[in-house]
Amino acid sequence: MQKKENRVDTGLDENSVELPACMGFEMVKVTEQEQPADSNIKRVLLCVTGSIAAYKACELTRELVKANVEVRVLMTLNATRFVTPLTFAVLSGHPVYSNEWEQGMIHIDARNAADLLLVAPATANSIAKFANGIADDVVSSTWLAARCPRLVAPAMNPAMWQNAATRRNMDQLQADGAEIVAPGSGNVICGDIGEGRLADLQQIVRLVLDRLG
Numbered sequence: 001m002q003k004k005e006n007r008v009d010t011g012l013d014e015n016s017v018e019l020p021a022c023m024g025f026e027m028v029k030v031t032e033q034e035q036p037a038d039s040n041i042k043r044v045l046l047c048v049t050g051s052i053a054a055y056k057a058c059e060l061t062r063e064l065v066k067a068n069v070e071v072r073v074l075m076t077l078n079a080t081r082f083v084t085p086l087t088f089a090v091l092s093g094h095p096v097y098s099n100e101w102e103q104g105m106i107h108i109d110a111r112n113a114a115d116l117l118l119v120a121p122a123t124a125n126s127i128a129k130f131a132n133g134i135a136d137d138v139v140s141s142t143w144l145a146a147r148c149p150r151l152v153a154p155a156m157n158p159a160m161w162q163n164a165a166t167r168r169n170m171d172q173l174q175a176d177g178a179e180i181v182a183p184g185s186g187n188v189i190c191g192d193i194g195e196g197r198l199a200d201l202q203q204i205v206r207l208v209l210d211r212l213g
């Protein structure tokens with residue numbers, strides 16, 4: 001990423017997005033067909049959904065960037081209640097989209113800018129949408145449009161995770177070719193104990209790097 005002025009290369013469409021001047025980003029127009037200057041750079045599209053574990057996606061972004069992965073972040077509107085898009089914009093060095101009506105065809109541009117789509121954390125709600133082809137926000141639309149490998153790291157209350165509907169949806173995702181990063185066991189934030197907490201971040205990072213080759 002080049003830094004000069006207060007704009008940042010979107011890489012998602014022909015527009016650029018202005019970030020606070022103090023962040024010192026430069027505007028660079030990139031069409032959706034263009035590849036990064038260095039074709040060895042691997043690109044991950046990180047989709048963050050509205051789980052209490054959304055804050056862990058910040059650390060995940062940092063770890064992937066440190067591993068030389070280009071990370072672009074999409075968020076559901078509910079995810080933005082937990083962590084601000086600005087946090088991910090700063091950590092990733094790219095603008096973050098959560099509203100599909102604020103830019104052009106984000107879901108198409110975004111999927112073209114990714115070698116791998118990672119949903120972390122993935123809520124029961126978004127998983128249900130993915131499993132049923134519902135595309136009513138920027139994350140679920142991008143999921144449906146994606147042509148690259150897809151990894152899902154669920155995070156939810158153990159009862160939600162065990163619920164028959166979630167079980168069906170997870171089976172469907174796997175049948176559709178998505179790979180699941182199984183959640184861990186233990187105490188979850190609401191006080192329940194069981195399976196459902198977001199998988200260990202290092203495990204997710206290792207899997208992403210492995211799948212990117």
Ligand SMILES: Cc1cc2nc3c(=O)[nH]c(=O)nc-3n(C[C@H](O)[C@H](O)[C@H](O)COP(=O)(O)O)c2cc1C
Pocket residue numbers: 048049050051052053076077078079122123124125126127155156157160
């Ligand atoms: C404090 C709080 C924490 C939540 N944590 C989770 C969670 O970890 N996993 C989950 O599936 N839903 C969780 N929810 C519920 C989701 O936010 C809700 O289902 C929402 O509709 C998900 O929207 P999204 O999938 O579009 O992001 C939580 C809700 C609240 C208020």
